[in-house]
Amino acid sequence: MISYILSQTQLPDVSVKNTIELLNEACTVPFISRYRKERTGNLDEVQIGEIVKYKEQFEALEKRKISILKALEEQEVLTDELKKKIEATQDLTTLEDLYLPFKKSRKTKAETARKNGLEPLAKIIMSQNASDVESIAYKYIKGVVTSVEDALEGARHIISEWVNERTDVRNNIRRQLERFAMISTKVVKSKKDSEEAQKFRDYFEWEESLGRIPSHRLLAILRAEKEGFIRSKISIDDEKALAKIEDRILRSNNACSKEIKLAIQDAYKRLLLPSLSNEALQNAKEKADAAAIYVFAKNLKQLLLGSPLGEKRVLAIDPGFRTGCKVVCLDAQGNLKHNETIYPHPPKNDAIGAMKKISSLSEAYQIEAIAIGNGTASRETEALIRKIGFKNDIQVFVVSEAGASIYSASKIAREEFPNYDVTVRGSVSIGRRLQDPLAELVKIDAKSIGVGQYQHDVDQSKLKNELDTVVESCVNAVGVNINTASVPLLSYVSGIGPKLAENIFNYRTEHGVFTSRNAIKKVPRLGDKAFEQGAAFLRIKDAKNPLDDSAVHPESYAIVEKMAKDLGKPITELIGNSALLQKIDLKQYCTDSVGLPTLQDIIKELEKPGLDIREQAKVFTFNQNIKTINDLQEGQLLPGIVNNITNFGAFVDVGIKESGLIHVSNLSDSFVSDVNEHVHLHQQVIVKVLEVDVARKRIQLKLHK
Template sequence: MQLLHYISSRTQLPESSIKNTVQLLNDDCTVPFISRYRKELTGNLDEVQISDIVKFKDEFEALEKRKTTILKALEDQGVLTSELKQKVEASQDLITLEDLYLPFKKSRKTKAETARKNGLEPLAKIIMSQNANDVESLAFKYVKGDLSSVEEALEGARHIIAEWINERTDIRNNIRHQLERFAMISTNVVKAKESEENAQKFRDYFDWEESLNRIPSHRLLAILRAESEGFIKVKIEIDDEKALAKIEDRIIRSNNDCAEQIQIAIKDAYKRLLFPSLSNEALQNAKVKADEAAISVFAKNLKQLLLGSPLGEKRVLAIDPGFRTGCKIVCLDAQGSLLYNETIYPHPPKSDSIGAMKKISSLSEAYQIEAIAIGNGTASRETEALIRKIHFKNDVQVFVVSEAGASIYSASKIAREEFPNYDVTVRGSISIGRRLQDPLAELVKIDAKSIGVGQYQHDVDQNNLQKSLDAVVENCVNAVGVNINTASKSLLSYVSGIGPKLAENIFEYRNENGAFTSRNDIKKVPRLGNKAFEQGAAFLRIKDPKNPLDDSAVHPESYAIVEKMAKDLGKKVTDLIGNADLIKKIDLKKYCTNAIGLPTLQDIIKELEKPGLDIREQAKVFTFNQNIKTINDLKEGQLLPGIVNNITNFGCFVDIGIKESGLIHVSNLSDSFVSDVNAHVSLHQQIVVKVLEVDIPRKRIQLKLHK
């Protein structure tokens, strides 16, 4: 089986596009680079399609590796026939491959193996031939050694037959088919743990039954978590009688003593070997699908969060609010550097609100503050109310910023390196202010799983989750572009072709030699070779450069084309930048070559029109309903402003300015059927919701999207 055919059968993409993309991947090109700068080779595939090629390429290589291992094992055992080898090599998935290998697996001591050592395989073969009538007389001949009775001999023969049945691919696939179509998953509470406080969040699943192939991903993951924590027991069931009858139809063709023994062996094979193994496989397959769905939601949420609206290069006063320990204040310059820090105590027990207001007012004036960022944790609402009472001399915007992950950052190695002389509370405040200035640049410093925009992230396959989230971060960073002269090592490490080591080299080179003045300067960084420059240069931006293209997404390999366009118009490159009327005069077909076609040229024109344009929207001020401070203030029918702070497959959670987030169930997002929550709301979107139900004991709030 060929790689191209394997990928093509699963993606339906043109084989030429797959072939060229695979070659680029083999040449260590990254997904962002391929999707942006090799459109002619890929047939204009986007990053999602290229990521699919990466996924199936990895799958194929894992399959081929497993085939090699199995073929070697079979050869070492001396059982590899040309027919078996052909079947192994033709396998297109791991399940088929493992079924072929099953009869030859060296496993722990089995009942069938014991029976073989007792010399019972000939008896099993006679019974399977179904030609003998007096099976007991035949079995008597094998009563010797460790066998003391006819029944022991027959039982041993049945164990061998049961193993043969278990190893039959057609039978295994038939049961798989039944599990796939008809399996039910059911749960029962563990009585001894039913009343425990931690068990109550799983109360809905104390007695549950549902079709396995229809259960939503979030529900399956919740059920499996409840089982792993010991609160419930999970069972997979199908119609056993129907399954047994189908096996009998495939094997039994007589009506004698042999048939009776085979029937017993079939029941044993089904109960002891087939069903436990295949039902577990079915549950694992469902878990894989649930993982994929959960990871997909997490990835979509993370992308929206990372591409959240930046305030930009503005001077910010950031506050990490608190009661007893006070509010930690930092003042940051437009580039996010720390200028000042202090702690104020406006709330109980000290309640120095007047002193706090004076301090914030004087700091805002002294450091020419343009915006205030307030963390959305404890005392956030009280702090926001205090800030809004202050009459600032300048126009100061007030924002409430998510604190999710700020504590993780503040205690991290990255934070200690950035601010070695400050404690975690100051670092946390700095992070809050910086994520208002540029969410992407700050959030890349935090493990994505700690940001809190997914569900059941600890229950899904961690390797797959990490791969997916890393890909999202990489794509977001490269979609926005990075200012090489201000970027942190964390941000630089996600630039196409750079990675952590080169990011550190860039950072150190910058500290020792000052700011980069052109993209060509990047080549002076130690160990940054031609390949890394090719992959990353166009995503690294130089602000206020001599060559304006250095602050654009135009790749250095295309500079000559832009220069030729300008020369043909009798102009300089600088004359083209932002000049729509002049750009319209360019005949793109004139500049097409074998290497560069219209897709790339069209991208170049877009960049010339608006070079370095940030794809993100500008941050907007938002205000919660000031009369709603706790869940007790909520009433059914209220209309409230809110911000979407998490999206799942079953709906979205909304911050309405209190400790508890409310849920808009998927059925309350629209009056018509909703197939994709993301089609109706996006992360951090400002919306209006209607309160449908308030469950104070369980701290649950049901909302409806108001349009």
Template sequence: MQILDYIIRHTQLNKTSVKNTLELLNEDCTVPFISRYRKERTGNLDEVQIGAIVKFKEQFEALEKRKKAILKALEEQDVLSSELQNKIAAAQDLTTLEDIYLPYKKSRKTKAEKARQLGLEPLAKIIMSQNASDIESVAFRYVKGEIASEDQALEGARHIIAEWINERTDIRGNIRYQLERFALISTKVVKAKENEDAAQKFKDYFDWEESLSRIPSHRLLAILRAEKEGYVKLKISIDDDRALAKIEQRIIRSNNYCADQIEIAIKDAYKRLLLPSLSNEALQIAREKADDSAIAVFAKNLKQLLLGSPLGEKRVLAIDPGFRTGCKVVCLDAQGQLLYNETIYPHAPKNDSIGAMKKISSLADAYKTEAIAIGNGTASRETEALIRKIRFKNDIQVFVVSEAGASIYSASKIAREEFPNYDVTVRGAISIGRRLQDPLAELVKIDAKSIGVGQYQHDVDQSKLQKSLESVVENCVNAVGVNINTASKSLLSYVSGIGPKLAENVFNYRNENGAFTSRKDLKNVPRLGGKAFEQSAAFMRIKDAKNPLDDSSVHPERYQIVTKMAKDLGQSVNTLIGKPETLKNINLKDYCSDTVGLPTLEDIIKELEKPGLDIREQAKVFAFNQNIKTINDLREGQLLPGIVNNITNFGCFVDVGIKESGLIHVSNLSDSFVKDVNEHVHLHQQIVVQVLDIDLNRKRIQLKLHKKM
């Protein structure tokens, strides 16, 4: 089996596209670079399709690595026949491969192995032949040493037969099929823990039964967490009688005492070996599917969050609200640099609201503030109400900004390096302000798992989650591009072809030599060679550069094409940019070559029409209902403005301006069937919701989508 055939079988993509993509990947090209600048070679594959090729390439390589290890082990045991070698070579998944290898595994001392050592394998073979008429007499011959009776001899022989049954790939395949189609997952509460307060969040699963193949991912993960924390016991089951009958049909072909012994061995093999092993395998497969589903939800949410609407380069006053410890206030310039910081105490216990309002007003005036960002944590609503009372001299927009992960950033090494002379409270306020200016640039500094969007992110496979989220961050950063002269090391590290070490080199070079004036300057950065330049240059932007293409997504390797286009039109590159009517006169076919086709040329024209255009929407002001301050203020039937702050497979959570977020269940998102929540709402979307139910005891709010703003 070849890697090309393996990937095509799993992706159904064009053979030439897969072949060329594999070549690019083997040349150390990144997914963002391939999807954006090698469209002719890939057949215009997008980043999702290329990501799938990467995934199955890694799966194939892992499969081949395991095959080599097994072949080596079999050679060492001197049991590798040509037939066995062919079976291993033909295996197309790890499950099949491990089933082939199962009889040859060096396992701990089993009942069957002990029986073999006592010389009972010949008896087992006689029983399996099903020809002996007086098997007890045959068994008597083996009564010696540790074997004290015919029954003991027969029992040992059955252990060997049970192991043979367990190792048969056809039988294992049939049990797998039944588990896949008919398995039930059930739970029973652990009585000793039933009334614990912490157990109540799992109350719905104290006595639960459901089809394993149909259980939603969020429910399976919740049940697995309940089991892990010791509140329920979990069981996977199928129809035992049907499963045993299927095995008997494959083995028993007589009606004598041998058949009776085999029937006992079958039951033993099923209950002791097959069912425990394969039911655990079925649960693990379901778990992996649930993990994949939860990770996909997290990845979608993270992408929406990272591509959230930026305010842009505006001067911001940011406030991290608080009661007893006061509100931390910082003033930032348009590039997010700290200009001033102070603490005000408008709320209890000091209640200096008048002094706080005067201070905010004077700071806004002194630092020419264009927008105010207020963290959405403790005292957020009270602080927002206070700010909206102030009569500013200029028109200042007021935004409430998510604080998720801000405390993680403020105590991080990155924050300490950026602001070594300020404490965590000041750093947190700075992060809030910068999130308003550019969510992507600020959020890349935080471990994505700490941002808190998604479902059960701490329960899923952490390495798989980390890999998925890093891919999302990389794709988002490169889709937007970075200003090389203002980007942090964290942001630079996600640029295609760069990574943490080169990011540090770029950052240090900028500090030592001043701002980059040309993309060519990147070649002067230590250790940034030709390959890294090829992969990264087009994702780096230079504002007000001498060559206007340096502030576009046009790759430097294609500058000559743009120059030729301009020359053919009797213009300069400067006068050609931003002129859609002029650009329409270009016949792209005149510029096609062996390496440059219409997809690349169409991208170039699109970029020339609006160079450096941010793909993200502009940030919009939003105001909660000022009369709703706690869950006690809610009433059934109320219509309230809200912001979607998390999306899961079972619905979305909405911030309506109080501590508790409300849930819009999938059934309340639309009057028609909802297949994908993301098709109806997106993260940070402003909507109007209707309150359906308030559970004050459990602090739960049920909502319905009324309309989108």
């Protein structure tokens, strides 16, 4: 395993070895990267993630080898040479090629020919020595083989199978597909004029190199084909491919070579090209999936680490016209205190009554900030709120509603608010997102948040694994207040998981808040391992020991106590005291298991214990004159918020229903290889309107520096 991982990465031998040991000890990636730096050689989460990925690949490969060896033993065809080849194989494709001749497949033409006794004839032809093939074939006429042509055709089917099973031939065609394959599409004529097909009209007649097609375009083509609007085809130069196979197999120019040529053509057309072009398309799809998942994961990380307002009392509004605006009041911890509906917009138009109601609720619940969902009627509601003369300074924020409806109808929301309908739950979610985006968004299936491209078309298992990894990384990077965290948030803490998260929540409900990290050990089924993995990521506010509200691991408390004792100060005087902390000679605290990386982390944490790595939320205002797409004009400069990032550009909310696109070519005057290097999710930007297509509801923008 170690040599396999080393061949795939550039990481040091000892780092890989020790990381695998830690993973086998049921340690999590966040724990290893943060608290086992000495053992890993200071590897970060990404590098440890690579080791995890290749460890899983190796284990899958080994599992498949065992399965194949068992099948070959049962067939009694496993030779020592074949066994050595299988055991030495380092990739799945080569492994499957070795197994191909022995696969028990459905009834084939070659198998039928063998049953008809034609394999000896096929061997004679393949020897390429016979000059009168027809006379030899005549001897094989019997039973269902009624003519010389029947015999030769059957022999050719067997030869076709041999050609198809040759690893060198398969690899040669693979290389050609890799370098020269083209993907082309044609519209299904009966669907061409349908309204649903129009979004795919760019691909009604399309051709492009399979090796160079961008991720989003391949996924769009595959979706269009899946929905029945187009048909796609993978092709290479057939004559060139056939010539290369013939060069490998033909050694003579006689009657045998004529039959072999026909068999090669049959093998190529019927067996090799369909199978290997599907494989090439699958490989291209995997690359496209990986690119799309990478974009989604990066966007999700930015979204989860979005700026929190913090523990402030919030009034949240889910805007609407006919059904009214749902209003909720939340305390600083996000608990629901009040809810009702106002009707400031058409058809009721009770703007004055709505303003009075918001004003009185703000006073009654000492509201510090207002969160307005960015869906239907958002702009109109924001304009109304800004007209209110509040007695106190109340900040007004427009908050993304993406996924709020998913949450409001979920099991989690029903359990949190069994006595309220989906509209109230949705409004609560909007308010809580302002207080702490991470704590709220972990309750929603990540792919429903809508910050990616073609998330429903990629490999769902790989997408889920990657997004779960991102959520886990973000939750543990920020840390979790164990006394206020929801079950979904707790479940992502290192070493905890859904079941222990429920146990923590139930214990807290029954016994009250945790007053120390040691008290966490009292939770049923939370053993030493779970405590080791999770304790440092769980924060306890106002604890007797100030280290319980920091990222210092309990296993290192003794080190901090010794530092304080050596300085002749209590621990409380060390915290936040940079001048005092800088006096500490870290080398004298190094041991066999604790080195400078861990000690430096401890000092950094003591300087700013429990520091939130996220920026503070900032108020943002759209151009109040832009209310619909019809108000946009070419050349306008507008404030906007980046609300999605894809491989082909960034989408920007300029305060109307339709988001505008900054294509990669309009992000910078120089070449853009990664959109994320120029903008990030929820970034406040100024954009220039380049083009407005009202009919197609498309807006082209340019990033204004």
